[in-house]
Amino acid sequence: MSSTAAAGAIDHHHDSTTVTGIPNKKLLMWAFLASDCMFFGCLISTHLIYRLHPPPGTPNARDVFSIELTSFSTFILLMSSLMMALAVNSIQKGNLKSLRWSLLTTIFFGLIFLGCQVYEFRNFVFEKHLTITNSILGTTFFTLTGTHGLHVLIGVIWLTAMLIYSFTGRLTEKDAIDVESMGLYWHFVDIVWIVIFTAVYLLEYL
Amino acid sequence: MEALAKSDFLAKGETAAKPLVLWRPTAKTGLLSWLTTVDHKKIGFLYGISGLFFFIFGGFEALLIRIQLAVPNNSFLTSAQYSEMFTMHGTTMIFLVVMPMGAAFFNFIMPLQIGARDVAFPRLNAFSFWTFAVGAVILNLGWFMKDGAPDAGWFGYAPLTTRHFSPTHAIDMWVMGLQLLGVASIAAALNFIVTIINMRAPGMTMMRLPVFTWMTLFTSFLIVLSFPAITIALVEIMMDRLFGTNFFEVSNGGLPILWQHLFWIFGHPEVYILILPAMGIISEILPTFSRKPLFGYPIVVFSGASIGFLGFGVWSHHMFTTGMGTTATAAFALMTMAIAVPTGVKIFNWIGTLWNGHLTMRTPMIFAIGFLWMFMIGGLSGVMHSAAPSDAEQHGSYFIVAHFHYVLIGGSLFALFAGIHYWFPLMFGRKVSEFWGKTSFWFVFVGFNVTFFPMHFLGMEGMPRRTFTYDGDMGWNVGNMTATIGAFILAIGVAIYFLTMIYTFFKGEKTSKDPWDARTLEWSLPNPPPEYNFKVIPTVHARDGWWYEKRHTEEIQKEQAEHAKEDEAHGGIHMPYQSIYPFLASVGILIGALGVAVIDPASTTQDPGFWGPKVAVTILGGLIMFVSVVLWALEGNDGYHIHLNEDGSIKSEDHHAGH
Numbered sequence: 001m002s003s004t005a006a007a008g009a010i011d012h013h014h015d016s017t018t019v020t021g022i023p024n025k026k027l028l029m030w031a032f033l034a035s036d037c038m039f040f041g042c043l044i045s046t047h048l049i050y051r052l053h054p055p056p057g058t059p060n061a062r063d064v065f066s067i068e069l070t071s072f073s074t075f076i077l078l079m080s081s082l083m084m085a086l087a088v089n090s091i092q093k094g095n096l097k098s099l100r101w102s103l104l105t106t107i108f109f110g111l112i113f114l115g116c117q118v119y120e121f122r123n124f125v126f127e128k129h130l131t132i133t134n135s136i137l138g139t140t141f142f143t144l145t146g147t148h149g150l151h152v153l154i155g156v157i158w159l160t161a162m163l164i165y166s167f168t169g170r171l172t173e174k175d176a177i178d179v180e181s182m183g184l185y186w187h188f189v190d191i192v193w194i195v196i197f198t199a200v201y202l203l204e205y206l
Numbered sequence: 207m208e209a210l211a212k213s214d215f216l217a218k219g220e221t222a223a224k225p226l227v228l229w230r231p232t233a234k235t236g237l238l239s240w241l242t243t244v245d246h247k248k249i250g251f252l253y254g255i256s257g258l259f260f261f262i263f264g265g266f267e268a269l270l271i272r273i274q275l276a277v278p279n280n281s282f283l284t285s286a287q288y289s290e291m292f293t294m295h296g297t298t299m300i301f302l303v304v305m306p307m308g309a310a311f312f313n314f315i316m317p318l319q320i321g322a323r324d325v326a327f328p329r330l331n332a333f334s335f336w337t338f339a340v341g342a343v344i345l346n347l348g349w350f351m352k353d354g355a356p357d358a359g360w361f362g363y364a365p366l367t368t369r370h371f372s373p374t375h376a377i378d379m380w381v382m383g384l385q386l387l388g389v390a391s392i393a394a395a396l397n398f399i400v401t402i403i404n405m406r407a408p409g410m411t412m413m414r415l416p417v418f419t420w421m422t423l424f425t426s427f428l429i430v431l432s433f434p435a436i437t438i439a440l441v442e443i444m445m446d447r448l449f450g451t452n453f454f455e456v457s458n459g460g461l462p463i464l465w466q467h468l469f470w471i472f473g474h475p476e477v478y479i480l481i482l483p484a485m486g487i488i489s490e491i492l493p494t495f496s497r498k499p500l501f502g503y504p505i506v507v508f509s510g511a512s513i514g515f516l517g518f519g520v521w522s523h524h525m526f527t528t529g530m531g532t533t534a535t536a537a538f539a540l541m542t543m544a545i546a547v548p549t550g551v552k553i554f555n556w557i558g559t560l561w562n563g564h565l566t567m568r569t570p571m572i573f574a575i576g577f578l579w580m581f582m583i584g585g586l587s588g589v590m591h592s593a594a595p596s597d598a599e600q601h602g603s604y605f606i607v608a609h610f611h612y613v614l615i616g617g618s619l620f621a622l623f624a625g626i627h628y629w630f631p632l633m634f635g636r637k638v639s640e641f642w643g644k645t646s647f648w649f650v651f652v653g654f655n656v657t658f659f660p661m662h663f664l665g666m667e668g669m670p671r672r673t674f675t676y677d678g679d680m681g682w683n684v685g686n687m688t689a690t691i692g693a694f695i696l697a698i699g700v701a702i703y704f705l706t707m708i709y710t711f712f713k714g715e716k717t718s719k720d721p722w723d724a725r726t727l728e729w730s731l732p733n734p735p736p737e738y739n740f741k742v743i744p745t746v747h748a749r750d751g752w753w754y755e756k757r758h759t760e761e762i763q764k765e766q767a768e769h770a771k772e773d774e775a776h777g778g779i780h781m782p783y784q785s786i787y788p789f790l791a792s793v794g795i796l797i798g799a800l801g802v803a804v805i806d807p808a809s810t811t812q813d814p815g816f817w818g819p820k821v822a823v824t825i826l827g828g829l830i831m832f833v834s835v836v837l838w839a840l841e842g843n844d845g846y847h848i849h850l851n852e853d854g855s856i857k858s859e860d861h862h863a864g865h
Contacts (some may be wrong), residue, residue: 018404018405019403019404019405019406020403020404022403022404024326024327024400024404024405027326027399027400027403027404028326028327028396028397028400031396031399031400031430032396032430034430034431035392035396035430035431035433035434036434038431038432038434038435039434039437039438041434042434042435042437042438042439042468042471043438046438046442046453046464046468049461049464050459050460050461050464053459053461054459055457055458055459058459132445132449132450132451133449133450133451133452135452135458135459136452136458136459136460138452139445139451139452139453139458139460140453143441143442143445143451143453147441161836161839170840
């Protein structure tokens with residue numbers, strides 16, 4: 001009931017205005033992520049199917065990949081999830097200062113990941129001669145990891161907007177659900193990367 | 207407990223009064239009110255009008271096809287024009303007619319059935335419609351260009367759609383159009399899912415939901431989970447066409463069969479996206495006009511769920527002739543047989559509803575019974591295809607054309623027509639003439655059967671689909687001529703239907719509230735419903751909520767008076783502000799999509815460089831969209847409160863409430 005919300009601190013785990021108690025924004029994000037699962041599922045399947053039928057002359061993935069760099073950027077992305085979780089925790093406690101530092105670190109880690117990907121793409125195209133058009137490996141690899149990179153980029157822009165609004169007073173404790181929904185998205189993009197890292201990179205080293 | 211209306215107003219009351227720095231459109235009439243509306247009823251109306259408009263468009267294409275096939279060796283259309291016709295007829299009827307008409311009912315009826323004042327995200331809802339409109343425009347742009355309309359079939363099989371075989375922009379427009387329709391459908395479906403789960407009135411438990419609302423929920427889940435597959439397929443073909451990637455380039459290791467798999471992983475659930483709303487409408491109409499509750503409500507609901515679930519496991523029955531191997535073929539054959547079971551269960555439940563009922567044969571009921579019968583024929587010819595050897599015989603023949611028209615016209619369209627008749631009094635406060643309604647039904651019914659029944663025989667005699675003409679000595683002359691005559695009878699029926707509707711909209715007899723003596727909550731509203739829907743959010747006591755209310759008037763009146771007082775104490779009825787940004791975002795998408803699909807790169811040389819007009823327009827569109835979305839977020843989901851008089855008219859509006 002509204003009266004209880006007025007009396008005490010904001011209850012971040014129960015929304016009195018919805019039937020289930022789950023905030024609408026959170027439910028929307030979960031349903032969207034289900035959709036996104038199918039989206040990445042189809043892309044990853046495409047890669048895995050085409051991987052089995054390389055025509056003669058397809059570059060060997062193991063000669064192209066640099067697993068050290070990708071392992072590093074994977075680690076960084078996972079750590080960004082930790083910082084994202086801390087950001088959600090901070091805003092739920094109304095600690096804006098801590099929120100800003102956590103968001104900033106998350107953005108920073110996201111940017112490192114994107115930087116690694118840009119470096120990787122340039123390296124593959126100019127040094128290893130793997131392009132999006134010259135082989136089926138290039139086609140599926142760049143499309144899949146590029147789409148994931150786009151998701152990270154959207155996340156970084158979204159986080160940056162939140163960081164800015166945390167200074168203008170638009171993002172306060174009562175908007176914790178916005179940060180939490182964003183967090184769901186960010187964690188999902190990380191989990192997808194774990195699958196991609198396994199299915200695209202590690203699989204080549206078996 | 208409470209739905210949107212009783213927001214946590216008290217908690218935020220003090221900190222409210224946030225200045226409105228952004229423009230808030232407030233027009234209630236005129237063009238601007240339609241462009242900025244967030245009212246689910248107005249958006250539903252827009253979907254319905256668009257669907258009916260494209261229905262005339264797609265029907266016209268169908269008539270041209272039938273004229274061409276009326277006699278052997280006809281030269282009414284060229285083979286190229288014929289390909290455009292059947293491609294656009296299929297694409298239009300599926301994506302621009304049946305889906306938006308379904309969406310029209312989802313929007314208009316579903317929130318009323320669950321006792322809500324709007325959907326969960328009103329502005330996202332507007333965005334869904336405008337993006338749908340943009341997709342429809344892109345899809346049909348080819349008619350007005352020298353490139354021509356898309357001509358690779360509604361399934362767009364690669365490699366026919368690759369640049370090598372379809373070098374013009376026609377396919378780019380098809381790809382981009384479908385892509386946007388997918389975005390629109392997913393956005394709308396997410397909204398409906400959240401609305402149904404989170405915004406039900408007190409007492410409206412899941413197992414009290416009207417069946418139409420259940421089917422809306424299942425359809426939404428199907429959309430959310432199946433559209434990503436075609437999104438990826440379209441992304442891949444677009445990458446092939448724009449950037450020269452190898453997804454469907456056989457010489458570089460691409461596998462065109464992948465297109466078929468991705469397309470049908472979407473395509474088969476899509477079939478259920480088209481039929482489940484129809485089943486929902488039928489499940490509302492039959493009980494109302496049988497004056498009985500729906501027979502076996504939980505079974506109908508669960509069979510709807512299992513149809514949706516199994517619908518994801520049968521896609522390869524569209525591909526039996528591609529040589530998948532015996533194991534896959536057997537598995538998909540079995541799954542296809544299995545999915546006929548819940549469908550059959552529903553048919554028996556509907557028959558059970560009619561059984562021993564006091565049937566009143568009004569126009570909606572006539573269409574609904576027509577649906578039962580025709581859909582069953584379509585279902586029976588459909589389940590025949592689950593036997594792979596039999597399917598191999600019928601694949602690509604007119605038998606298939608007959609089958610899916612029985613499901614889509616005799617099924618979906620009959621139900622949508624029934625739904626329009628059924629809810630017309632609620633939507634517009636006027637009643638359709640029984641005489642003209644029934645006349646249109648008989649023309650449609652006879653015309654439909656005369657058109658499509660002979661196609662079963664044509665198919666069995668080997669007449670192939672998608673072929674623009676045939677020789678006179680194949681034995682197909684009579685069947686084709688009959689079908690063409692039938693098509694014109696059907697067209698006359700549809701014309702009567704539409705003229706009747708237009709007449710009724712302007713001049714029809716006014717009706718009182720709840721003219722059918724119906725069972726579900728939307729009929730508790732005055733017609734047409736006020737913008738705030740419910741004066742007091744209803745409390746639901748039984749499965750057929752309105753039926754119960756009508757029989758417990760005293761109890762309900764007392765309860766509503768109490769709740770009205772509480773509402774007023776909480777600050778009145780909360781209404782969302784209108785917004786122009788969803789529309790602007792869709793305009794940005796339109797410009798960006800024109801850049802991707804229509805505009806030529808600067809020069810025709812091999813390497814035109816990056817910064818041609820194509821990229822510039824695409825980025826411009828993207829920027830407009832981005833800015834609109836940012837402003838959309840910035841203006842916030844604020845609203846105002848309204849206070850009502852006893853008779854339901856608006857006493858005052860309160861714009862200082864914040865939130």
